[in-house]
Amino acid sequence: MTNRKAFIPLCIGLSAMCIQWLLAWYWVPVDDAQGEVYRIIYVHVPAAFSAFLSAAILLFTSLLSLKSNDDRWLLTSRAATEIGLIFTILTLATGSIWGKPTWGVWWTWDARLTTTLLLALLYGGWILLFRALSPGTGRRRSCAILGLIIALDVPIIYQSVNWWRTLHQPQTILRRGGSTMDSDMLSVLLGGIIIMAMISVSMILVRYGTLGLERELEEKSLGELR
Amino acid sequence: MNDLTGSTDPFPYIFAAYTVGAICTLGVSLWLYMARLRVEQHLAILKGDRHP
Numbered sequence: 001m002t003n004r005k006a007f008i009p010l011c012i013g014l015s016a017m018c019i020q021w022l023l024a025w026y027w028v029p030v031d032d033a034q035g036e037v038y039r040i041i042y043v044h045v046p047a048a049f050s051a052f053l054s055a056a057i058l059l060f061t062s063l064l065s066l067k068s069n070d071d072r073w074l075l076t077s078r079a080a081t082e083i084g085l086i087f088t089i090l091t092l093a094t095g096s097i098w099g100k101p102t103w104g105v106w107w108t109w110d111a112r113l114t115t116t117l118l119l120a121l122l123y124g125g126w127i128l129l130f131r132a133l134s135p136g137t138g139r140r141r142s143c144a145i146l147g148l149i150i151a152l153d154v155p156i157i158y159q160s161v162n163w164w165r166t167l168h169q170p171q172t173i174l175r176r177g178g179s180t181m182d183s184d185m186l187s188v189l190l191g192g193i194i195i196m197a198m199i200s201v202s203m204i205l206v207r208y209g210t211l212g213l214e215r216e217l218e219e220k221s222l223g224e225l226r
Numbered sequence: 227m228n229d230l231t232g233s234t235d236p237f238p239y240i241f242a243a244y245t246v247g248a249i250c251t252l253g254v255s256l257w258l259y260m261a262r263l264r265v266e267q268h269l270a271i272l273k274g275d276r277h278p
Contacts, residue, residue: 083254
């Protein structure tokens, strides 16, 4: 039987997410401008924040990976990249579903959407690079540099609605003069962001543990062959 | 999706977005659990705790 303790925070996070989604469906009021369809925000924004959080963890572990020869930072980077890719795909998927009834299209080459797609491609590229290179200093350094480039894309995504004329709506929560959202809407959204962040960090920790065990397994298998 | 007034019924879109969110989070959690279970079983076999 597997070590279940590692999954407890993840299970708590998933249970809390169910409660938050029920609140998002039945408790928060309808938006005046968009109507019911705005409720997608309670999945879309937390997923986007988790994708950015993974990039922040990747930035931190990439810097440590460049400074030290410890492979643990590379494993943490890999875990953060895999989970970051999943949440970026979720952000793009929910954004696309939201885009159809509000903009009339599933996809448009808008600055926010394009830079987010670039984030997904960069995350995918990191995984391919990791698999393509053999273990050693070269792989550690190359992956760390790509990790820094990925982290650089996040402020560009965040500022894209200010730097370019976009179809995507401007910042709703963090803006000058405070948020324009209703307090009930905002509290459920912030709760969702915290819960999804907890889920993504738990997933990264679980994945990191599994990757460590996989490395141990490889070493033991090689030892038995010798 | 459009009714006679031209307005769009939002519920299929909301339902689709939440379904994608649920599949993604629960699916990844299950994948993480299965991957951990597989590695721990292989390690146990190597250590001689269990036999295949």
